[in-house]
Amino acid sequence: MTEALNWIGRPDPFPNEGLASFLRHFARDNFMASRRALLQAIDTSHAIRMNADQLGKLSRILGVEHSVLVQMAPSDAPLVPSLRRVLTRTRTEAVCPQCLKEASYSRRAWSHVLATACSDHSLQLVDQCPGCGAGLRHDRPAAHLCDCGHDLRSAPVVASGAHETEVAALLERRVPAQPVLPLDLSDGVPPDIDLFLLGLINHFGFEDIAVRPAKAGKTPAPRSVTEARERLSVLTRLSADWPIGFSGAVADLMRAPEHNTPASVSRRLGTWYKFLFRQFRHSAYKAFHVAAANSIVKMHEGPIDARMRDLHALATVKKEWFTVAEAARELGMRSERLAAGVDDGRIRASTPNAGTLYRQRFLHRAEVDRLREIRDDFCDESAAADILGVPHSVFRILKEAGLVQMVNDAALPPVARGCISRSDLQALATRLLAQWPALDPSTSDHVALRDLNLRRTTDRQRLVGLFRAVAEGSLSPIGHDGTGLAGGALFSKVEVQARVASFSIAADLTVQQVSDLLGVHYDAVKVWVDAGLLRARRVPDRQGRPLVIELRDLVGFLLEFTPLSSLAAQMGSSSRGITDTLARKQVPVMGLDATRGVLVRIRDMVRAEGSMS
Ligand SMILES: [Zn+2]
Ligand SMILES: [Zn+2]
Numbered sequence: 001m002t003e004a005l006n007w008i009g010r011p012d013p014f015p016n017e018g019l020a021s022f023l024r025h026f027a028r029d030n031f032m033a034s035r036r037a038l039l040q041a042i043d044t045s046h047a048i049r050m051n052a053d054q055l056g057k058l059s060r061i062l063g064v065e066h067s068v069l070v071q072m073a074p075s076d077a078p079l080v081p082s083l084r085r086v087l088t089r090t091r092t093e094a095v096c097p098q099c100l101k102e103a104s105y106s107r108r109a110w111s112h113v114l115a116t117a118c119s120d121h122s123l124q125l126v127d128q129c130p131g132c133g134a135g136l137r138h139d140r141p142a143a144h145l146c147d148c149g150h151d152l153r154s155a156p157v158v159a160s161g162a163h164e165t166e167v168a169a170l171l172e173r174r175v176p177a178q179p180v181l182p183l184d185l186s187d188g189v190p191p192d193i194d195l196f197l198l199g200l201i202n203h204f205g206f207e208d209i210a211v212r213p214a215k216a217g218k219t220p221a222p223r224s225v226t227e228a229r230e231r232l233s234v235l236t237r238l239s240a241d242w243p244i245g246f247s248g249a250v251a252d253l254m255r256a257p258e259h260n261t262p263a264s265v266s267r268r269l270g271t272w273y274k275f276l277f278r279q280f281r282h283s284a285y286k287a288f289h290v291a292a293a294n295s296i297v298k299m300h301e302g303p304i305d306a307r308m309r310d311l312h313a314l315a316t317v318k319k320e321w322f323t324v325a326e327a328a329r330e331l332g333m334r335s336e337r338l339a340a341g342v343d344d345g346r347i348r349a350s351t352p353n354a355g356t357l358y359r360q361r362f363l364h365r366a367e368v369d370r371l372r373e374i375r376d377d378f379c380d381e382s383a384a385a386d387i388l389g390v391p392h393s394v395f396r397i398l399k400e401a402g403l404v405q406m407v408n409d410a411a412l413p414p415v416a417r418g419c420i421s422r423s424d425l426q427a428l429a430t431r432l433l434a435q436w437p438a439l440d441p442s443t444s445d446h447v448a449l450r451d452l453n454l455r456r457t458t459d460r461q462r463l464v465g466l467f468r469a470v471a472e473g474s475l476s477p478i479g480h481d482g483t484g485l486a487g488g489a490l491f492s493k494v495e496v497q498a499r500v501a502s503f504s505i506a507a508d509l510t511v512q513q514v515s516d517l518l519g520v521h522y523d524a525v526k527v528w529v530d531a532g533l534l535r536a537r538r539v540p541d542r543q544g545r546p547l548v549i550e551l552r553d554l555v556g557f558l559l560e561f562t563p564l565s566s567l568a569a570q571m572g573s574s575s576r577g578i579t580d581t582l583a584r585k586q587v588p589v590m591g592l593d594a595t596r597g598v599l600v601r602i603r604d605m606v607r608a609e610g611s612m613s
Helices: 019-029 035-041 053-062 066-070 097-102 162-171 193-204 225-239 244-255 271-279 283-299 306-314 324-331 335-343 365-377 381-388 392-400 422-433 460-472 493-500 511-518 522-530 551-560 564-570 575-584 602-612
Strands: 321-323 362-364 446-448 489-492 508-510 547-550 561-563 599-601
Touching: 019 035, 053 066, 162 193, 162 225, 193 225, 193 244, 193 271, 193 283, 225 244, 244 283, 271 283, 283 306, 321 324, 321 365, 324 335, 324 365, 362 365, 365 422, 381 392, 381 422, 392 460, 446 493, 460 493, 489 493, 508 511, 508 551, 511 522, 511 547, 511 551, 522 547, 547 551, 551 561, 551 602, 561 564, 564 575, 564 599, 599 602
Parallel strands: none
Antiparallel strands: 321 362, 446 489, 508 547, 561 599
16 A cells, blocks of 8 residues: 655654644655645554554554654543543634744644643634634645634734633643642642643533533534633632632532432532542542531531441541431430430520521530530449449449449430449549559458459448448458459458447437336446446437437347346346355355346356366
8 A cells, every 4th residue: 555655754743742733744845745644654643643653654654653642642541631532623623823933834733622822822713814814724725824814923912811821731740830729749640631620610600500501521522712711711710719619609509409408418419429420530520529518527417328338538638517317326325315315405406597497406516525425424323333443332332432423414405324323433433553563462451342242241221331332432352362353342341340340329328218228227237337348428409408328239249248137037046056056166246245237257157167167
C-alpha cells in the first residue's frame, strides 16, 4: 500500500504540539493542501478524535516514532488530561494569540473542551475569528491564519480569570502557580482531574437545584470556549469561602426531593454521591470529600449504616442536633422512653421554628453526650454487686450503711438501667483497696468484706454500724486478697468480732430485772453492784437516772459467782446448811457479814473439791 513513502519533508513536532497541528505541518512540508488531504492520501481516518490503533499505522507511514505521536494524539488513557479523546474539541479549535506570535502551531493544551485559557500567558483562548466571526477549523491554512485570511496573532487579547488559568495548567498536569481550588496536589495532579472538574460542575453547578436535570452527571460537554468559560465559573462559586460554597451545594442536593418521597439521607445521596465518593477517591480531592461528609453528617437523620459510618469517619464535624428518634438510636433505646424524659424535663430539648407545621423537638449533641455518659455509668443493684464482688446480702447492708449511694430515680434521665453510679463504685473499691497490702486470704486472722454477713451476728444494726464505721473512716481494712474487687478488702477479725459480736443496748437490765431473773432480793443485787462485783452504770437521760446492768456483764458475773441462796434452792437445803458445808471444805464465802447477796466464787468450789480428793 502506501507504506514507507519517501517523504520530501519530515518535520519534527514542536514542543507540546497537538496531532492535528503536526499533521498540518507534515502536509505543508510535503506540498499537500491540508491535514485532511494528507490523511486521505495515506488512506487513514481524518477524524480529530483518531483511534489509538491508527497511531501505529501513522507511525509506520510517516516514519515518526510511535512514542512521539502518543505525546500528541488524543487517547482514552491520556498521559495528560488535555489529550482525553472524548473531551477533544472536534469541530473548531481554540488558540492563544500570544503563543501563535511566538510560534505558529497549535498546542495540545488547547484541544480539551474545558481549556479556555493559556496558562503560560494567562490569556483567554480565542475560538472565533475576529475577522469573519467563524469558528477556527482544524484544517485552516496555518495555525495563525483563519480561512478568511485573518491573522489570528493580531486578535485582541483578554486576561483570563484565575480559575480558567488554573484549569488550563491542571489539564497539562501542571501544578497551578496560584491555586484557587482546594486540591491537594502534593502527590501531583491526578490524571483524571478534568473528569473530576467536569463532574463537579455537572453535579454541583446548578444554581437552582429544582431545575437540575435527572441525569445531571451526563450533561453534554461545552461546545465553545464561551460555553466552557460559563461552566467553569461554577468552580468559582463552589470554592468561594471554602467550604461554605460547596457545602451549600451539597446541602441543596440533600434537600432536593430526588425520589419524590421524604426519604432517609442514605436514599437522598444521589448520583453525585457516587461521583464524589466512589469514582473520585484520589487524595487530591480530599477537601471535597471532607466538606461533603460534613454536610451529610450534619443533616443525617437515618440509621447509621456502613456508608454513614464511613462518612462519620471522614467528617471533621459532628452532628449538632438530633431529633428524639435519632437520639434514641444513638443511645440504643426506645424513642418513647426518651420522649417521656423530654416530657417531664429530665432531658433537655428545644423546639426551634415554632412556625413549622409540626413541632419537632431536638436534642443538642452535648445533651446526647451527657445522656450517653449517664447510660454508661449507671447500673442496677445486681450489676453493682458484681462490680464490687459481694453477695446480694452484703450489698444490701453496704447500701443501708451508705457506702453505696443510690441516685434518686426521679432525677435521673430515663436512659440508665439502674441508679447506682459505676464510677462511685469504682471510687469505693479504690478507697478500700488502694493503700493496703495484699495479704494471704487463707489465714484466719482477717475476714473479707464479702463475708461480713448476718452469720456473724444476730444484730443487723451492729453489722450496719460496722459498715457505717467503714464509710466514716473509723474502721479501715488492713489489706486485700488480690482479686482487685472491693469484696476482697480484708478486715481484722478481732476488730470485726468486737464490733458485731456484742449485744445491743436493748439488753440493758435494771436492778429489779436482774433480781427477778436470778430470784434474789433486790438489795442483794445492790450489794453486788456496790461491792463492784457486778458492773452497772447510771443512765442519766432516763427518768430517775436508774442503774442498769448490761446483759454481757451479768453473764460474766454469773460465770464467776453463784449466789448462795440459789445454790441452797437447787440443793434443797438452807443457806445456813450450805454455808456450813462450804466452811468444812474451806471454801471461802463472800459477804457473809451482809444479810443478803452472799456469793461463792465457782472456781473456789472446784479448787476445794480437787484438794479433797
Ligand atoms: Zn499563550
Ligand atoms: Zn476569519
